[in-house]
Amino acid sequence: MDIITDTKLDLPLVRKGKVRDTYQLDNNLLMVASDRLSAFDVVFKEGIPHKGAVLNSLSIFWFKLTSDIVKNHFITNAIPAVLPAFLEKRSMIVSRAEPVQLECVVRGYITGSAWKEYEKTGKVCGIELPKGLKNGSELPHPIFTPSTKAQKGHDENITEDAARKIVGADTYDFIRKKSLEIYGFGKSHARKSGLVLADTKLEFGSILDATGHKQTILIDEILTPDSSRYWLRDEYEKGNTVSLDKQFVRDYLEKTGWNKSPPPPTLPADVIENTSKRYLQAYKMLTGKELLTNETTTPTAQI
Numbered sequence: 001m002d003i004i005t006d007t008k009l010d011l012p013l014v015r016k017g018k019v020r021d022t023y024q025l026d027n028n029l030l031m032v033a034s035d036r037l038s039a040f041d042v043v044f045k046e047g048i049p050h051k052g053a054v055l056n057s058l059s060i061f062w063f064k065l066t067s068d069i070v071k072n073h074f075i076t077n078a079i080p081a082v083l084p085a086f087l088e089k090r091s092m093i094v095s096r097a098e099p100v101q102l103e104c105v106v107r108g109y110i111t112g113s114a115w116k117e118y119e120k121t122g123k124v125c126g127i128e129l130p131k132g133l134k135n136g137s138e139l140p141h142p143i144f145t146p147s148t149k150a151q152k153g154h155d156e157n158i159t160e161d162a163a164r165k166i167v168g169a170d171t172y173d174f175i176r177k178k179s180l181e182i183y184g185f186g187k188s189h190a191r192k193s194g195l196v197l198a199d200t201k202l203e204f205g206s207i208l209d210a211t212g213h214k215q216t217i218l219i220d221e222i223l224t225p226d227s228s229r230y231w232l233r234d235e236y237e238k239g240n241t242v243s244l245d246k247q248f249v250r251d252y253l254e255k256t257g258w259n260k261s262p263p264p265p266t267l268p269a270d271v272i273e274n275t276s277k278r279y280l281q282a283y284k285m286l287t288g289k290e291l292l293t294n295e296t297t298t299p300t301a302q303i
């Protein structure tokens with residue numbers, strides 16, 4: 001499978017995100033997951049082999065499993081034959097929605113930006129947490145910690161009241177409830193697969209249903225290693241955090257002393273390969289299937 005860091009299809013381009021290129025396809029959207037990697041909101045020059053296919057295939061896996069919790073935008077992964085073959089595995093056709101302007105983050109464990117906030121204030125998004133938590137501790141129960149959807153720059157954690165004002169009370173209550181349910185489902189499936197789902201970010205959007213009523217559905221991606229933190233469960237139980245997600249790259253970048261502003265540094269080949277293996281391993285553990293059935297891969301066990 002080629003590494004794809006950019007696409008130029010003969011279709012109207014709706015947007016180029018950090019990772020996905022989205023095109024208009026009839027009345028729907030064609031979402032193409034590239035192999036681009038972003039860390040600290042900066043997109044790197046190098047692609048990560050198979051990353052787009054993992055994100056796309058894993059999202060489809062979860063969209064199908066969770067559709068009775070909440071409706072989602074997935075329509076099909078059968079891409080019209082007139083479109084280029086490289087789109088296969090990395091693309092899906094989805095319903096176009098009006099994105100709800102909130103990043104819906106659920107955390108069952110405290111780490112990342114929430115850990116930094118807790119260290120300073122004892123709270124996360126205005127929620128008081130027990131004293132004495134460590135980086136990586138499991139929380140007494142999962143918490144919903146919304147953040148802004150910044151057009152530019154970094155998303156910021158906000159309080160429940162602020163989030164309610166942005167999206168309205170009804171939408172807020174709905175997306176909070178559904179986010180917690182999806183996280184709970186994902187956490188328990190991940191656990192059975194040998195993983196800890198530490199946290200995740202979901203996006204919702206509104207569509208008009210057949211009767212013209214506004215409906216809020218899940219959009220974007222779901223429970224992927226880009227939108228979530230996955231840790232190996234047996235290592236976690238021994239007190240080690242081994243991440244099958246972007247954290248490996250973030251940790252490498254922290255060590256280089258890079259100031260997290262563009263231009264991004266060049267990623268060494270071993271960091272690229274190791275990241276690719278981690279994404280493929282997350283896919284395999286969660287779905288019980290190899291993503292690459294017709295290709296020879298190096299074993300994923302040693303990371």
Ligand SMILES: Nc1ncnc2c1ncn2[C@@H]1O[C@H](COP(=O)(O)OP(=O)(O)OP(=O)(O)O)[C@@H](O)[C@H]1O
Binds near residue numbers: 094098221
């Ligand atoms: N069904 C949908 N309808 C409309 N927009 C969608 C839908 N699903 C996802 N999107 C939007 O498409 C974009 C997906 O691209 P990608 O994940 O690369 O973006 P991102 O870099 O994470 O987001 P951004 O650039 O907005 O910060 C996101 O902005 C997301 O909100």
Ligand SMILES: [Mg+2]
Binds near residue numbers: 017019220
């Ligand atoms: Mg995104």
